[in-house]
Amino acid sequence: MTVARARRILLPAGLAALVTLAPAVAGAGAAKPRRPKPVTKRVQIHDNYYEPAKLTVPAGSTIVWEWPATTGDAHDVTLDKGPKGVRRFQSEVAASEYTFRRRLTKKGRYRIVCTLHEEMTMDIRVR
Numbered sequence: 421m422t423v424a425r426a427r428r429i430l431l432p433a434g435l436a437a438l439v440t441l442a443p444a445v446a447g448a449g450a451a452k453p454r455r456p457k458p459v460t461k462r463v464q465i466h467d468n469y470y471e472p473a474k475l476t477v478p479a480g481s482t483i484v485w486e487w488p489a490t491t492g493d494a495h496d497v498t499l500d501k502g503p504k505g506v507r508r509f510q511s512e513v514a515a516s517e518y519t520f521r522r523r524l525t526k527k528g529r530y531r532i533v534c535t536l537h538e539e540m541t542m543d544i545r546v547r
């Protein structure tokens with residue numbers, strides 16, 4: 421008898437907890453739209469191309485350009501065209517053992533070019 425009475429008391433309390441929890445969960449989901457997490461992507465410098473030549477990354481991602489260990493032609497990484505308000509950037513001209521990184525926070529298209537080889541280009545899409 422006492423157990424049955426205890427259940428009767430507990431059940432509404434449990435339901436009340438569910439009712440109060442449900443809107444809280446839905447509210448949190450509505451307030452925070454799903455945003456893909458920033459990533460780090462590596463790009464290899466070759467004679468004369470970037471690999472990969474096309475990238476799509478979430479805003480806030482970091483791109484790391486890596487020159488090879490063995491010396492080849494000299495190359496650089498220059499922002500030729502980017503979204504409005506993004507400052508142009510340029511790496512050093514290097515032939516080997518060099519790394520250049522940039523965090524891309526603004527959405528849009530970034531066109532990268534090597535100033536020594538105009539055919540050496542890459543496109544990064546930040547979304």
Ligand SMILES: [Cu+2]
Pocket residue numbers: 468494495496534535536537540
């Ligand atoms: Cu080059």
